[in-house]
Every structure is written in C-alpha cells, then in structure tokens.
Amino acid sequence: MSKIPPALQYTEEHEYVALDEADIVQIGITDYAQGELGDVVFVELPTIGDKFDRMHVFGTIEAVKAVSELFCPVAGEVVDINGALDKDPSLVNRDPYGNGWMIKLRVKRVDDLKELLSASDYAAHIGE
Amino acid sequence: MPESAVALSWGLLVDDRPRSGFENMALDATLLRAAAAGHTFLRLYQWSPACLSFGRHEPALTRYDRDRIEEMGLDTVRRPTGGRAVWHNEEVTYALAAPANAFGSLPDSYAIIHAMIARALKRMDVRCGLAPAPRSRHPAPSAGACFASPAGGEVIANGRKLVGSAQTREGGAFLQHGSILLADGQDLVTTVTRGPAATPAATSLSALLGRPVEFPEVVTAIVREARDAWGSERTGAAVDPDPDLVARFSDPGWTWRR
Numbered sequence: 001m002s003k004i005p006p007a008l009q010y011t012e013e014h015e016y017v018a019l020d021e022a023d024i025v026q027i028g029i030t031d032y033a034q035g036e037l038g039d040v041v042f043v044e045l046p047t048i049g050d051k052f053d054r055m056h057v058f059g060t061i062e063a064v065k066a067v068s069e070l071f072c073p074v075a076g077e078v079v080d081i082n083g084a085l086d087k088d089p090s091l092v093n094r095d096p097y098g099n100g101w102m103i104k105l106r107v108k109r110v111d112d113l114k115e116l117l118s119a120s121d122y123a124a125h126i127g128e
Numbered sequence: 129m130p131e132s133a134v135a136l137s138w139g140l141l142v143d144d145r146p147r148s149g150f151e152n153m154a155l156d157a158t159l160l161r162a163a164a165a166g167h168t169f170l171r172l173y174q175w176s177p178a179c180l181s182f183g184r185h186e187p188a189l190t191r192y193d194r195d196r197i198e199e200m201g202l203d204t205v206r207r208p209t210g211g212r213a214v215w216h217n218e219e220v221t222y223a224l225a226a227p228a229n230a231f232g233s234l235p236d237s238y239a240i241i242h243a244m245i246a247r248a249l250k251r252m253d254v255r256c257g258l259a260p261a262p263r264s265r266h267p268a269p270s271a272g273a274c275f276a277s278p279a280g281g282e283v284i285a286n287g288r289k290l291v292g293s294a295q296t297r298e299g300g301a302f303l304q305h306g307s308i309l310l311a312d313g314q315d316l317v318t319t320v321t322r323g324p325a326a327t328p329a330a331t332s333l334s335a336l337l338g339r340p341v342e343f344p345e346v347v348t349a350i351v352r353e354a355r356d357a358w359g360s361e362r363t364g365a366a367v368d369p370d371p372d373l374v375a376r377f378s379d380p381g382w383t384w385r386r
Contacts, residue, residue: 036234041210042185057298062185062210066234066295066302 001128002032005097009113010122011055013071016097017116020104025113027073028101029061029092032126037063040092043085045102050078054112058103061092070102074112080104136230136358138168139365142347146176149205150378152221153181154369156305157208157377159225162367163301168226169365170354172347178217179203180320183210183274183294187386192320194384200320206383207305209294212274214307215316218332220346223305228297238295239281241304245291246283248353249308252345254336256285273317275309275330283308288331310334310341 004010009017014033018026034040042062052058052072059070082101085091092100107113117125147155152173159169180202182188188206192213197204224241231237242258249256261280274292283291293306312335314328333341355361376382 038235044185060184062183064210066238066297067184067208067210068234068297069299 002030002035002126003097004030004032004119004123004128006119008097008119009073009116010119010125011071011073011116012125013055014126015071015073017073017113018097018101019113023107023110024079025074025076025105025107026101027058027103027105028096029070030122031096032128034093034096034100037061037066037068039064040089043089043092043102045081045085046078048078048081052076052078052105072105073116074105075108076105077108078103079106136168138170138226138354138358138361139367140351140354140361141169141171141173141365141367142351143171143173146174148177149175149179149181149203149216150374151369152179153205153207153377154373155367156223156225156303157373158367158370159223160208160296160298160301160303161370163225163227163303164299166227168230169224169367170350170361171223171225172350173221173223174219174343175216175221177203178215179205180317181214181216182206182383183212184208184296185210185386186212188213189384189386191322193322197320202320204383205377206385207294209296209303209305211292211294213317213321214274214292215313216307217313217316218311218334219307219309220343220350221305221307222350223303225301225303228300228302234295234297234302235281237302237304238293242281242283242291242293244353244357245306245308245350248346248349249283249290249333251349251353252333252337252341254285254290254333256283256290256336258282259284259289273314273321273325273328273330274307275314275317275328285331285336288329290331290333290336292330308333308346310343310346
C-alpha cells in the first residue's frame with residue numbers, strides 16, 4: 001500500500017499539495033507515483049519566479065526508463081525549488097512527502113485548492 | 129490492463145528507407161503527439177547514417193567526449209525519452225505511441241510491449257526472456273551505455289541485453305521506443321565515454337542465431353505478433369514529422385544542451 005497522508009491534497013496526475021503557509025504550498029509527487037516510476041535519476045524543475053496555470057507542465061521527471069511530465073496542481077508563482085534534487089534525485093523515492101519535495105508555490109487563487117482531491121478520493125483513484 | 133489478445137485500432141508504419149537520427153526522433157515525437165489525440169502507432173525503422181543517441185536528460189557534455197565524437201564524424205541526436213546512450217547501427221528500432229492508458233500503467237505498458245517483442249523474437253527461434261525486476265534499488269546511472277545493464281522487464285538472452293528501450297509520457301500519451309540489435313556494436317559508446325564506463329553487456333540476433341539477420345525478417349515477426357495481439361492494423365497510417373520537431377531534433381543546441 002502506498003502512503004497517502006490524510007492532511008494533504010492530490011491530483012489525478014499524482015502530484016500532492018501540502019499547505020505550508022496561508023498562500024504557499026509545497027508540491028511533489030506521491031508515494032504511489034514514485035513507486036510506479038521506479039528509481040528517479042533526474043528532476044527538471046522551473047526557476048524561482050516562474051508562473052504556471054493550473055495543470056500546466058512545470059517540469060519533468062526521469063526514472064531509470066521513463067520521462068514523465070510534472071503538472072502544477074494550482075495556478076501560482078514558484079517561490080522556491082528543492083535544489084537538493086539536483087545532486088540526489090533519489091530523495092523523491094526515499095521521502096516523497098519530505099525531503100523529496102519539488103517546488104513551493106505562491107497560490108494565485110486559494111479557492112483553487114478546494115478543487116483538489118482529498119486523501120480518500122486519491123486512494124480511490126489509484127485503487128487503494 | 130489489456131492482455132495480449134485485445135483488439136486495438138492501430139496504425140503500422142514500416143519505413144521503406146533508413147532515416148537520419150533527427151528525422152527518426154522527430155517522427156517518433158510526432159507519433160507521440162498523434163497518440164495524445166487518441167491514435168496508436170507501431171513504427172519499425174532503421175538509421176542512416178549510424179547515430180549515437182543520448183537520453184533526454186543525460187549530461188552528454190560531461191559524460192561523452194564531444195571533440196572525439198566530432199573527429200570520428202559520428203552523427204548524434206538527443207532522444208525525447210530517458211535512459212542512456214545508444215549506438216544505432218545494425219538494429220531494428222521499434223516505436224510504439226499510444227494514449228497513456230492504452231496499455232495500463234507505466235510498468236504495465238513496459239512489460240506488455242517487451243513481452244510482445246519477446247514473443248516475436250521467439251517466432252524466429254531466438255531463446256530470450258524478460259529480465260527479472262532488480263532486488264535492490266537501481267543506482268543512479270553512471271557513465272555507460274544503455275546496454276550496460278538490463279532493467280527489470282527488458283528482453284534479455286543468455287543474461288545479456290538484446291533490446292534496449294525507453295519511454296516518455298506527456299500530453300496524455302506515451303512513446304516507447306527501443307533498439308533490437310541485429311549485430312552488437314555498443315562498445316562504441318564506451319569508446320567515446322569520458323573516464324571509466326561500464327562495459328556494455330549486449331547481445332544480438334546474429335550472435336544468438338549464428339547467422340546474419342536482416343531488417344525484413346524481424347519486421348515480419350513483430351508485425352505478425354502485433355496482429356495476433358491487437359488484430360489487423362488500420363490502413364492509411366502515413367505520418368510526416370512535424371516541422372517544429374524536425375527543427376528541435378536537428379538543433380545541436382538540443383543535442384548538446386547539457
């Protein structure tokens with residue numbers, strides 16, 4: 001069974017959103033997603049200040065045999081990126097909800113967070 | 129997840145001439161776009177001139193000796209898919225582009241496609257199978273060729289890699305392509321690698337069968353297997369590469385971007 005922390009919110013594309021401050025969220029991929037991908041070897045992240053619309057591609061992730069897109073769960077501006085992934089992308093496998101986070105985003109419309117999946121909805125989505 | 133015998137609307141593209149590296153990658157990436165619109169394609173092709181391809185995110189500038197590659201006059205291209213370098217010379221290359229869920233999850237699709245290719249090669253009396261999943265986590269790739277080590281589920285024979293594949297997923301579709309070696313020349317990757325590199329542990333159809341194997345024989349086996357698995361292909365599947373993708377994959381700035 002994959003870890004699906006109940007306090008977080010999710011997308012059908014397997015990103016999670018953790019509320020950091022009032023309008024700042026931490027974004028990464030779920031434990032299920034890292035398990036499906038396999039060993040992550042590279043994460044291509046945006047730069048601080050980049051702005052994204054909801055579900056637009058903010059980066060790519062490469063596992064041993066596949067490259068996949070990363071989708072921005074809500075619209076907003078990147079205020080921080082996890083530079084540690086450059087040297088150790090396997091953090092995404094080992095600690096997806098902690099040290100394997102990807103970007104922090106200043107959310108454009110906080111109400112957009114209401115459209116994300118709950119932990120139970122996400123569990124149903126992945127059949128767990 | 130679809131089993132091996134499930135009717136599928138798919139188009140078959142068998143190239144009537146080998147293409148250059150950038151043409152091949154532009155055409156595969158074009159098929160990926162078409163797959164996002166709901167189409168499924170199987171393409172079988174070759175390369176001319178022979179070409180060294182890098183993985184989508186490979187640090188080619190530091191991993192490989194660009195001066196030496198250029199002195200040797202080698203054609204190069206960066207793939208849209210992940211993985212490590214491949215020397216495309218005597219091989220049959222397959223590309224399968226399909227909507228993301230057409231073959232289940234990423235691991236499912238990888239397994240289904242490789243199982244189909246293995247069945248096709250067995251039609252040619254090749255004794256091959258699928259590599260077991262690794263027991264420990266795979267280390268981050270160090271310098272070395274795609275064929276240096278098999279990942280779980282890849283087609284192997286005598287413990288050596290016979291088919292090297294990679295996949296990308298974007299826009300609601302996936303593209304998986306891979307090299308089925310007619311003859312083994314992967315040592316060339318080691319030749320142009322800076323510093324120590326893992327020795328490719330590849331094998332080829334010619335080595336396994338003890339006779340020369342040519343493109344048409346492999347194409348026939350794969351097409352028969354695909355038809356058995358998915359039913360007859362639809363007709364009129366010709367696709368031209370999108371001009372913007374031709375521009376990307378022919379641009380040295382893309383090939384040597386990192």
